[in-house]
Amino acid sequence: MSNREKTDAAVRPDRPLAELWHMFFANKAAVLGLVLWLLVITTAVFGLTIHPGDPFAMVGAPMTPPGEEFLLGTDYLGRDVLTGIIHGASVTLAIGFSATVCTAIIGVTIGVLAGYYGRWVDNLLMRVTEFFQVLPPMLFVMVLISLFTPSIYLIVLAIAVVSWTGMARLARAEFLKIKEMEYVKAERAMGARNASIMAKVILPNALPPLIVAIALNVGTAILFEAALSFLGLGDPNAFSWGYMIGSSREYIWDSWWTITFPGFAIFLTVLGVSLVGDGLNDALNPKLREL
Amino acid sequence: MNSEVSLKVDNLRTYFKVRRPHLFAEQPTVYAVDGVSFEIASGRTLGLVGESGCGKSTTAFSVLRLVEPTSGSVVLKGTDICRLNENDLRNYRRHMQIIFQDPYSSMNPRTTAGEIIRTPLKILKIGTPEEQHERVEELLSLVGLRPEQKKLYPHQFSGGQRQRICVARALAPNPDFIVCDEPVSALDVAIQSQILNLLARLQREFGLTYLFISHDMAVVQHICDEIAVMYLGRIVEKADRRSLFLDVKHPYTKALLSAVPSMDKEAKRSSTALKGDVPSPMDPPSGCHFHTRCPFAEKRCSMEIPELREVHPNHWVACHLV
Amino acid sequence: MKQESLLQVKGLSVDFSTKAGNVRVLNQLDLHLLPGEALGIVGESGCGKSMTALSIMRLVPVPPGNIATGQILLNGTDVLQLTESEMEDIRGNEISMIFQEPMTSLNPVFTIGTQVSENIRRHQSKNSAQAKEKTLQMLEAVGIPAPKQRINQYPHELSGGMRQRIMIAMALSCQPSVLIADEPTTALDVTIQAQIFELLRQIQAEMGTSVILITHDMSVIAEFADRVAVMYAGRKIEEGLVRDIIDNPRHPYTQGLINCVPVLKTDPGTERVELNEIPGVVPSMAQLGTGCSFAPRCHKAIDRCYEEVPPEVTVGENHCASCWRVGEIA
Numbered sequence: 001m002s003n004r005e006k007t008d009a010a011v012r013p014d015r016p017l018a019e020l021w022h023m024f025f026a027n028k029a030a031v032l033g034l035v036l037w038l039l040v041i042t043t044a045v046f047g048l049t050i051h052p053g054d055p056f057a058m059v060g061a062p063m064t065p066p067g068e069e070f071l072l073g074t075d076y077l078g079r080d081v082l083t084g085i086i087h088g089a090s091v092t093l094a095i096g097f098s099a100t101v102c103t104a105i106i107g108v109t110i111g112v113l114a115g116y117y118g119r120w121v122d123n124l125l126m127r128v129t130e131f132f133q134v135l136p137p138m139l140f141v142m143v144l145i146s147l148f149t150p151s152i153y154l155i156v157l158a159i160a161v162v163s164w165t166g167m168a169r170l171a172r173a174e175f176l177k178i179k180e181m182e183y184v185k186a187e188r189a190m191g192a193r194n195a196s197i198m199a200k201v202i203l204p205n206a207l208p209p210l211i212v213a214i215a216l217n218v219g220t221a222i223l224f225e226a227a228l229s230f231l232g233l234g235d236p237n238a239f240s241w242g243y244m245i246g247s248s249r250e251y252i253w254d255s256w257w258t259i260t261f262p263g264f265a266i267f268l269t270v271l272g273v274s275l276v277g278d279g280l281n282d283a284l285n286p287k288l289r290e291l
Numbered sequence: 292m293n294s295e296v297s298l299k300v301d302n303l304r305t306y307f308k309v310r311r312p313h314l315f316a317e318q319p320t321v322y323a324v325d326g327v328s329f330e331i332a333s334g335r336t337l338g339l340v341g342e343s344g345c346g347k348s349t350t351a352f353s354v355l356r357l358v359e360p361t362s363g364s365v366v367l368k369g370t371d372i373c374r375l376n377e378n379d380l381r382n383y384r385r386h387m388q389i390i391f392q393d394p395y396s397s398m399n400p401r402t403t404a405g406e407i408i409r410t411p412l413k414i415l416k417i418g419t420p421e422e423q424h425e426r427v428e429e430l431l432s433l434v435g436l437r438p439e440q441k442k443l444y445p446h447q448f449s450g451g452q453r454q455r456i457c458v459a460r461a462l463a464p465n466p467d468f469i470v471c472d473e474p475v476s477a478l479d480v481a482i483q484s485q486i487l488n489l490l491a492r493l494q495r496e497f498g499l500t501y502l503f504i505s506h507d508m509a510v511v512q513h514i515c516d517e518i519a520v521m522y523l524g525r526i527v528e529k530a531d532r533r534s535l536f537l538d539v540k541h542p543y544t545k546a547l548l549s550a551v552p553s554m555d556k557e558a559k560r561s562s563t564a565l566k567g568d569v570p571s572p573m574d575p576p577s578g579c580h581f582h583t584r585c586p587f588a589e590k591r592c593s594m595e596i597p598e599l600r601e602v603h604p605n606h607w608v609a610c611h612l613v
Numbered sequence: 614m615k616q617e618s619l620l621q622v623k624g625l626s627v628d629f630s631t632k633a634g635n636v637r638v639l640n641q642l643d644l645h646l647l648p649g650e651a652l653g654i655v656g657e658s659g660c661g662k663s664m665t666a667l668s669i670m671r672l673v674p675v676p677p678g679n680i681a682t683g684q685i686l687l688n689g690t691d692v693l694q695l696t697e698s699e700m701e702d703i704r705g706n707e708i709s710m711i712f713q714e715p716m717t718s719l720n721p722v723f724t725i726g727t728q729v730s731e732n733i734r735r736h737q738s739k740n741s742a743q744a745k746e747k748t749l750q751m752l753e754a755v756g757i758p759a760p761k762q763r764i765n766q767y768p769h770e771l772s773g774g775m776r777q778r779i780m781i782a783m784a785l786s787c788q789p790s791v792l793i794a795d796e797p798t799t800a801l802d803v804t805i806q807a808q809i810f811e812l813l814r815q816i817q818a819e820m821g822t823s824v825i826l827i828t829h830d831m832s833v834i835a836e837f838a839d840r841v842a843v844m845y846a847g848r849k850i851e852e853g854l855v856r857d858i859i860d861n862p863r864h865p866y867t868q869g870l871i872n873c874v875p876v877l878k879t880d881p882g883t884e885r886v887e888l889n890e891i892p893g894v895v896p897s898m899a900q901l902g903t904g905c906s907f908a909p910r911c912h913k914a915i916d917r918c919y920e921e922v923p924p925e926v927t928v929g930e931n932h933c934a935s936c937w938r939v940g941e942i943a
Contacts (some may be wrong), residue, residue, distance in 0.1 A: 182397035186460070189357055190411040191384035204401050342802045343773070449894045450658065479657045479829040484873040484888035491885060506802045509875040513888060536881050550807040551877050552832040554859055565804045567758070568772045 023283035030279020036272030040265075044093050047086035055079060055087040055239040063255040073257040075248050081258060085265055088241040092222055092269070095156055095240065099221035102160030104214050107167025114168070115175025116198050122172070129165050137162035138227065145233050152235045159224045163217065170213050174206035208284035212277050219273035226266050241266050297333040297500040298354070298468055302326050303363035305346075305353045309573065321572050323349040324360070325524035331517070333467075334494065336501040338515030340508060340547060344569040346524040347504045351470045354502065355387055356380060367468055385415045388461035392473035394453035398445040404431075404456050405441025411463045430459040434489060451482035458489060468500045475510060487514055509551045512536060520544045523572055523580040526599060530606040540608040542585050579611065587612055618645040618686075619823055620669070620708075620791055625683030627668055629898075630676060636899045638664050640847045642683070646791065651817065651824045653838030653855065655831060655870060659895045661847040662827045666793045669825075670710055671700050687791070706736040709784035711777070713796040719768040719776055725752075726764025729783050736787045751782040756812055774805035781812065788820060795827045810837050831870045835859055840931070843867045846896060846906035849925075853932030863934040865911045866891070905937070913938055 024030055053059070058078040059070075066073040072081040114125040144158045178184065179202060187201050228234050229242030230249065241262040248258035305324040311317070323346045331337045339347045352358040354365050356372055365372040367387060375383055388411070391397035398407050405427050412423045428438035434455040445453055454474060461469050471490065475483040491514060493499060505511050511518055512532065519529040520543060528541040539545050546565045565584055570576055576583045582592035591611050599609040627639040639661050646652050654662045667673045669685055671692060684691045687707065692700065712718040720728060729751060730744040739747065745764075752760035755778040768776055777797060784792055794813070798806035814837070817824055826838055834841050834855060841858050843851040843866065851864040862868045869891035893910040905911070908918040915937065923937045 182391045182393055183399045185357060186389070186391060186397050186457075187399075187410065187414075189355060189384065189389045190414050190460075190464075191381040192410075192414045193381070196414070201399055205399070342804055451894060480831065481657050481829065481870060481873050481891045482894075484875070484890040485892070487875075488887055488890055491887065506804075508803070509877045512877055512881050513875045513885065516885075532881050533883050536877075536879060547804060548877065550803040552803075552806070552810075552830070552836040553877065554832050554835040554871065554874065565808070568774055568805070 020283050024279050027279045027282055029275050030282070033272045033275025033277075033279060036268050037276060040089055040093060040269050040272065043086055044090035047089060051082060051086055053080060053083040055084045057083075059083075063251065063258075065255070066257050072261050073255065075244070075255065075258040076251045081244070081261055084239060084244050085241070085261055087239050088244060088262060088265070091152075091238045091240040092225065092242070092266070095152065095159075095225045095238075096218045096222040096269075099156045099159040099163075099225070100214060100217045102156060103164045103167055103217055103221070104210075106160060107164035108171045108210065110164070111168035111171025111173075112175055112198055112203070115172035116179060116194070116202070118176075125168075126172070129168050132162070133165045135162070137224075141224070141228065142231070142233060145228070150233055150235050152238045155225060155228060155235060159221050163220060163224070167210070167213055167217070170209060171206065174209060175202055178202045178205050209281075211284065212281040215273060215277035215280055219270040219277075222266060222270055222273070295333045296330050297335075297368060298331045298502070299364075299366045300330070300350075300354060301328050301364045301366070303328070303350065303353055303365065304361045305349055305358060306361045319573050322524050322575060323572055324353055326363075327521070327524070327526055329517075329519050329526070329529065331468075331500050331502060333500055334498045335516040336494065336503050336514055338503045338505060338511035338518040339521055340505055340511050340518060341521035342506055342547075342569050344523075344572065345521045346572065347521050348472055350521070351389070351472050351502060351504050355384075355389060355470060357389075382415070385411070385417070385464040386466050387468045387470070388464065388466040389470040389472060390454070390457050390461050390474045393477050394450055394457055395445075395477070397457055398453065400445055402444075403441060404436075404443050404445065404448070407445070407456060408441070408459045408463055411460060415464050417464055426463065427459075430462055433462070433493070434459045435485075449482075450478050451485055454478060454482075454486050455489065458486070458493070462493065462497075465497075466499070468502070471501055471503045473504050473506070476505065476507070483510070490514065507551065508548050520547065523569065523575050525580065525609065526607075527581065527609045528607065529599070530603075534603060534606045538603070538606070540602060540606070540613045541581075541610050542587055542612075543581050546584075579609070617648075619648045619688065620644075620646040621684075621686040622665070622669065623684045623686065625665075625668060625685065626681040627664060627673060628679045628681050630679070631899065633899045637681070638847050638898050639668065642847075642849055644842055644849070644852075646823050646825060648790070649817070649821045649823055650840060651826060651838045653834035653841040654825060654827045654844060655829065655834050655841055656844035657829055657895045659898070660844045661898075662844050663795055664847075665844070666710060666795050666825065666827055669791075669793065670704060670708060671695075672704075702736070705732055705784075705789070706787045707789055708791040708793065709787070709789040710793040710795065711780045711784050711797050713799050718780060721768050724765050724767055725771070725779050729764075729779065729786060732783050733786045747786065748782075751786050752779075754785075754816070755779070755782040756808075757782070772805075773801050774808060777801065777805075777809055778812065781809075781816070785816060785820065785822065789822060791823050791825065793825045793827070796829070797826075798833070799828070799830075806833075813837065830874065831859070832874045843870065846901060847898060848906070848935070850907070850936070851932075851934040853929065857929060857932050861929075861932075863928050863932070863939050864907075864936045865913050865938075866907050867934075905935075 056079065059080050060074045060078050062074060062076050062078040064070050064074040070080050070082065072085065074080055110125050110129065114122040140162050141158045144161065145154060148154055184197060184201060187197050225234065225240060226242030226245065229240055230246040232246055234240060234243050234246065244262040245259050248255065252259050303324055304326055307321040307323055309319050309321055311319065327350055329337060339350060341347045349358060353360040360373060370383065372383065408427045408430055409423050412418060412426060418426065427441055431438050431441060436452060436455055448456065475486050478486060487510065494501060503511065503515055515532060517531050518535050519526050520541065522543050528544045539548060550565065567584055570583060578594045579592045579597050582588040585592065597609040597611045599607050602608050602613055622642055622644040625639055625642040626637060629636045629638050642665060654665060656662050668680065673680065680693060685693055692703065726748055730748040733739060733744045733747050748764060749760050752763060757763050757775065757778055798809050801809065813824065816822060828834060838855050840853065841855050842849050843864065845866050851858065851867045858867060859871060862871055872889035873891060875888055891910060896906060904919040904921055905923055908914040911918065917937050923935045925933050925935045926939050927933045928939060
């Protein structure tokens with residue numbers, strides 16, 4: 001009965017995670033993005049042990065060009081740019097990630113509730129979302145921050161407050177779509193509770209586009225923080241890349257290196273985030289996974 | 292023969308309010324189920340037949356309270372399901388289960404077959420995890436699959452196998468009553484007969500009561516003991532299988548029968564096809580809903596609603612002309 | 614008397630490259646279609662009947678698909694040798710196709726009038742007024758009530774049956790010589806199915822279009838087709854006139870397909886009877902063993918069935934079957 005045995009061998013359990021990795025690693029751009037990410041994370045974690053120093057300390061002559069003494073030069077106060085970049089990596093990443101986590105928590109919660117319950121809940125939450133959407137985000141953040149003393153927590157929160165709307169709309173759209181699937185109805189027919197249907201049935205199926213949105217949001221949050229610091233609205237005690245650019249902006253013609261290197265660091269990080277996001281998007285798209 | 296009534300549905304109505312077309316319009320109502328009554332004896336099958344949009348699936352969902360009925364009562368083994376509070380209803384769901392039409396979309400694509408079948412046991416907290424896993428294996432072999440297939444994902448099965456998994460899932464909590472909502476319409480004819488035979492075998496083995504929804508008279512004739520024909524939210528004809536097919540009364544039932552493709556030489560290419568589509572349940576025709584498509588309609592049909600009356604013992608028809 | 618074939622498929626084999634390797638989804642397929650005839654192709658899902666249709670339309674995605682051998686002759690021209698732009702002139706013009714899902718095969722963002730007239734303008738040099746005229750005519754022909762109002766509606770405003778009529782109007786708007794209908798009524802109610810077949814029959818009689826009907830339901834074939842080819846696992850296993858096949862099927866698979874259809878009886882009796890079934894499932898094309906691919910599900914299989922592929926045997930006029938036991942099965 002060779003035919004029968006062969007049919008059995010065909011149906012082996014598959015491993016979705018392994019397949020995801022496989023798809024992801026087949027994508028060269030995505031791998032480049034991941035390498036960039038790892039580079040930034042390594043810098044943030046191990047940088048200061050290799051190249052210790054206080055970024056605020058004035059260690060040399062102001063505006064020393066890149067050279068033997070200071071690899072990336074010093075700024076107008078004589079602070080080492082390399083130390084700043086290394087230190088800034090952890091600050092920038094911390095802000096980028098925590099702002100994204102806050103964004104995701106607010107956005108997904110609101111989107112899930114609106115999409116699942118529909119009716120007046122949806123109506124109410126979507127009106128709130130629209131309210132936040134029509135506000136110009138940069139101005140809104142600036143108002144929020146100038147009302148209080150700028151601190152790293154406030155900045156994280158402010159970024160989250162202006163950027164959760166997209167996430168909420170995405171989560172809502174996914175929930176609206178998936179809750180109509182028969183397997184959700186089947187779950188209800190078996191007596192499952194709303195909370196368990198939302199968390200255990202719909203959310204895992206809605207996750208792929210959300211993961212991509214979350215990954216891309218890290219980039220947006222980093223850019224946001226840089227813009228705020230550039231405008232002088234950042235936390236003056238947090239030595240982020242945006243702060244470096246912002247504080248040296250008046251000396252841009254005299255010391256190109258003080259702005260170029262942190263700017264380049266931001267560029268590479270955000271590029272990495274985008275590439276990883278796109279790679280995840282392709283890898284998580286079930287249509288591309290066939291064959 | 293056991294003639295104890297298992298399910299009794301009395302004057303069930305389910306209306307939906309839909310979005311108004313413009314701000315000052317009256318909010319339109321969809322009369323999806325409009326006064327439906329039937330009984331199913333324990334261990335028997337009632338077939339609910341009609342075209343899409345006639346309210347047969349809404350009836351099924353209302354019976355299970357997956358859709359809230361507007362009024363009426365649904366009594367399953369002495370318990371009025373419409374009066375249960377949310378918590379009691381959840382617990383009561385172990386007695387009533389459903390098999391859906393589309394075996395592709397009725398399973399969570401991210402869980403394995405074993406987990407899918409185990410879900411009702413987990414939700415209803417039946418047995419320890421070990422007992423649940425044992426039960427899953429037992430159910431898999433019961434529906435003609437192999438226990439080791441529990442590790443596979445839905446997309447690794449064929450349509451017929453998937454429907455077997457859905458049957459196993461419905462059986463898991465040992466229900467008395469199962470709604471089969473077009474369980475074979477999405478399947479190949481060759482597989483259809485496998486699933487119908489499986490359902491019949493399980494019914495004999497476990498004394499299950501079925502409410503079988505379908506649009507195909509040939510399928511209904513094979514699996515059902517009693518048949519109710521529905522049109523736009525109302526039952527137009529109801530009888531046991533033999534009386535219905537021996538003496539079809541309602542013109543709509545006749546039309547449904549003539550639409551079934553046949554392999555007989557004589558019957559070939561002689562269909563009295565129904566004209567047009569089912570009218571919108573938002574704005575049903577007056578009087579007998581069927582009068583707009585009925586070849587025999589008279590003036591009276593568009594004015595008075597025909598009552599469902601017993602023309603022979605246990606043969607009910609709602610038509611002025613019978 | 615041998616009639617000239619309009620469409621002829623000769624020794625067609627199609628491969629698909631998958632992770633599991635090269636899979637042959639069509640294997641040495643021979644078919645022919647006479648002018649004005651309705652040919653049915655029947656089999657379970659996954660037996661290659663849709664792939665046959667896609668190959669004729671040259672819509673097999675390449676890669677992963679690959680037409681390995683064979684010819685598809687339309688009026689004597691091999692469509693497999695045509696360039697893509699020559700093929701575009703044939704598609705929708707000479708050969709048209711309607712699909713199973715009338716919901717997804719219409720574009721939801723355009724009105725049906727736009728969609729039907731676009732197809733007319735693509736293949737016939739007509740200005741928009743003429744195309745609109747023709748569109749109205751086509752909608753009328755497929756039995757759409759009040760076509761003047763309907764052409765401004767969107768697909769979601771129509772019922773499934775209406776959408777399938779629109780698809781048929783689109784497919785027929787350029788008077789194709791061949792219409793391929795891939796499970797055109799599977800998603801519809803039986804009542805609407807009867808209407809659609811009535812319409813197809815009427816159109817066939819009026820326009821003389823040849824139809825290839827693809828289905829899994831033998832009773833649909835009996836209602837509509839003149840001749841039928843039964844397919845299993847990428848091969849044609851039996852072919853003949855519909856009446857010959859239904860009255861005297863020679864392949865066990867064909868017998869199974871006929872017997873498993875629930876037959877409507879005037880007196881069904883009080884006791885329920887078991888339906889005949891074909892046990893098991895269609896094998897995955899990637900896992901075919903040697904021999905007849907139906908052997909594992911066949912109750913008449915002998916050792917030889919597992920070892921060698923049975924050749925095609927002529928069993929009557931215009932009737933052939935591929936089974937080792939075809940002589941014993943009658």
